[in-house]
Amino acid sequence: MSSPNRALVEKLVSEVVYRQMGIAVKSSLGTPPNPLVVNVSARHCHLTQEAVEVLFGPGHKLTPMKWLYQEGQFAAKESVTLVGPRSRVISNLRILGPCRNMNQVELAFTDAIALGFKIPVRLSGDIAGTPGCMLMGPNGFFEMKEGVIRAAPHAHLSPEDGKFYGVKTGDMMKLRIGGDLGMTFDKLLARVDPSFKLEVHIDTDEGNACGLGPETPVELVR
Numbered sequence: 333m334s335s336p337n338r339a340l341v342e343k344l345v346s347e348v349v350y351r352q353m354g355i356a357v358k359s360s361l362g363t364p365p366n367p368l369v370v371n372v373s374a375r376h377c378h379l380t381q382e383a384v385e386v387l388f389g390p391g392h393k394l395t396p397m398k399w400l401y402q403e404g405q406f407a408a409k410e411s412v413t414l415v416g417p418r419s420r421v422i423s424n425l426r427i428l429g430p431c432r433n434m435n436q437v438e439l440a441f442t443d444a445i446a447l448g449f450k451i452p453v454r455l456s457g458d459i460a461g462t463p464g465c466m467l468m469g470p471n472g473f474f475e476m477k478e479g480v481i482r483a484a485p486h487a488h489l490s491p492e493d494g495k496f497y498g499v500k501t502g503d504m505m506k507l508r509i510g511g512d513l514g515m516t517f518d519k520l521l522a523r524v525d526p527s528f529k530l531e532v533h534i535d536t537d538e539g540n541a542c543g544l545g546p547e548t549p550v551e552l553v554r
Contacts, residue, residue, distance in 0.1 A: 451480050
């Protein structure tokens with residue numbers, strides 16, 4: 333008898349865990365093909381290999397510390413110090429790997445205020461015309477001319493998930509949050525790709541505002 337594949341095992345385990353935590357795995361659209369995961373994304377940065385080598389030394393490679401929900405993505409052991417306007421800093425800004433083809437820093441609104449930044453809400457990768465900053469690592473400084481953003485709340489969906497919810501990349505969805513502070517995010521950007529698992533990302537300010545916890549009921553709708 334053959335063993336179930338990894339995707340099926342993850343789906344079955346997620347459904348059991350969600351039931352035990354009291355989080356509904358169904359939606360008003362019916363039973364979704366995959367359970368919904370909503371994660372709060374703390375401030376972090378994505379770097380090119382060039383930037384990593386400037387900050388940590390020639391030939392340096394990012395070291396995975398914790399694997400994230402999306403396949404192949406990880407929080408690295410490495411972190412940097414961000415130097416913002418008027419020399420205000422954020423220490424231990426975590427790097428997420430693997431390396432990308434552009435440099436980007438993602439902050440929450442309160443982070444930006446503390447640093448003296450005025451940053452736009454953007455989809456990851458849309459950095460044209462955004463503020464820059466200075467990053468400091470153990471081997472030196474790396475100047476970003478642009479790339480500091482507040483990431484737009486978004487949903488990662490596989491094509492199977494996209495078909496179920498009736499969305500394609502660029503469409504807007506809604507995320508309904510239950511609990512004591514029940515609220516709805518009306519502008520949740522859909523991102524559909526075969527490599528994605530169903531997951532919604534909001535930042536720390538947004539997570540605190542809606543009181544998101546492990547037992548908070550959530551629902552994704554078109």
